[in-house]
Amino acid sequence: MTAASRSVFRRLLWPLLGLLVLLLGALGAAWYVFWKPNVRPSAFGPAYLYIRTGTGYAAVLDSLRKGELLHDFGTFEQVARWRDYPQQVRPGRYLLKPGLSNAALLTLLAQGEQDTVAFTLDAFKYKPQLARQVARQLETDSVPLRQLLQNNAYLRRRYQLDTTTILTLFLPGPYRLLWNTSAPQFLDSAATTHRRFWTPERRRRADSLGLSPVEVHVLASIVQRETAKKEDKPLIAGTYLNRLRRGMRLQADPTLLWAIGNFGVRRVLNRDKLVDSPYNTYKHKGLPPGPITSANRQSLDAVLKPARHDYLFFCARPGGSGYSDFAVTFAEHKKNARRYQQWLDSLGVKR
Template identity: 75%
Template sequence: MAWRVLWQPNVTVSAFGPAYLYIRTGSSYQAVLDSLEKHDLLREPATFRWLAARREYPAHIRPGRYLLDPELGNAALLDRLRHGRQDTVAFELNAFKYKPQLVRQVSRQLEADSSALRRLLNDNAFLRRRYQLDTTTVLTLFLPGPYRLFWNTSARQFLDSAAATHGRFWNPRRRRQADSLRLSPVQVHVLASIVQRETAKPGDKPIIAGVYLNRLRTNMRLQADPTLLWAIGNFGVKRVLNRDKLVDSPYNTYKHKGLPPGPITSANRQSLNAVLQPTAHRYFFFCARPDLSGFSDFAETYAAHRRTARRYQHALDSLKIRR
């Protein structure tokens, strides 16, 4: 009898993969029992309840995401739950353009309260005090890529984790590279976000970064189409029109000199490194190739650029792409 109650495997084996028990922050013992029984996670719930009472588990509820191995008996399972030995969640943070997209990604993966995260992302005093950022530049805090966190990570803990990842990326070598370009880390993120929206081709990224740096050095407007698309809220546009260039926004780099006030997407490591290690050249212009391969043609003069731009426009015309 003792072996059965203490050590006999008591976790239901699933044909759909590992079983997990999710315990929300502030959950009661009854809520844990309800979850175990609702999802049919135990073979013999009664023996679990009997041992849980004797080991005072109701007074030691710890939130988290717990992996329930098929070989776990009640004693081992209760030891895992009482001591909070939870499993971590591995997820990929995808590039995002707007704060609500970040909030949705995080709330789908973690317990972090979406309203709390939204509130912190829009709290200037908190962001300046904790990360030396503001509500516009806070998007530079996030690096797309793999994260591994506890499921019950709070909104503030998630931001701190993102800041730690950000800090590891910005090592002394990269800070020296940014200094040599006379850019701050925030400015590198902003420029990298533009480069990232301009091309998905790794070989073109440092060349395009060099184009924009040449423009910045000569006080030329960036005239970056992706910043217009961010301003009008439509990244699906294939063809930027003259009326788009009239949009009243600090992100309109056809109207305003210098970098926009914040990033237009969360820049990944490849785009950031392209800005930190740009190709040295004398190009001031570039345009998508007319074969629509995703690569770009580069030019030193506006006259040469107009010729390549016309070829690209003709390609769009032939495909009847108006917008």
């Protein structure tokens, strides 16, 4: 290298080094603002950000601050403004994984990449119980759902059901939904689950029994209230189907308890059988007008695959095992019932 070349090199070296330092500084600043991990780990399990429908950017910032979810709010706000996030707020329930950068977090929020809510819908007897269960899991309030469940015109148009039979739409069990699922969307989701359950094979079984899907649900709800024992469900379903075929009244105690509004009764009295209600199957032949609880899959399949036998009667077995004693004749049934009543007497159960 000549002296002249060395001189030129020395003159350019410092500006180039300065430019390199500036470039590295800019990259470092960009990394700090955009890509440095900014979501704080939580000591209490997964951290979620809930953004309610209709709220805006200010509510997002408020939730992040109150939950102490970020290390540095200033850099988050910088990136949010640069990416125009205040105009792109989308409601939902977002899982904030520890170590997410501002860039990754804002991509998650702006694109609405929600974490779904997994929950189990428990069996319920009354529509308000359903509404409360859903409201505990999802954003929707119980009021809109209760209003829809009481809207005959809507239920008939949308699901070909009414306010009495709408409980047949719901299958207890696992659900996985977005947190901001609305009341109409929840009903549609339940209808989808219902359609999947009612396969062509199950519909053929219902037809062979002379029952519609709604009637299967109604009978299954009675079976479900009669016993929690898997082995007894098909036996009880078969007994009720035998009675229906013979034109006998079902005389199902659970429907009577529905009619008097007290499922806690252990001893049904004769005066209970006088209640004036279409659910009183001691008075009225056939199935009641609607289900007395939301029937689960096990109870529904017990009706669709009933045990074949000649039983016409059954009653709870003494001892509290949850099983039942079955009988072909009324005389045999009276003996079984007397043993059960004597067992209740021994416990001092009056009601």
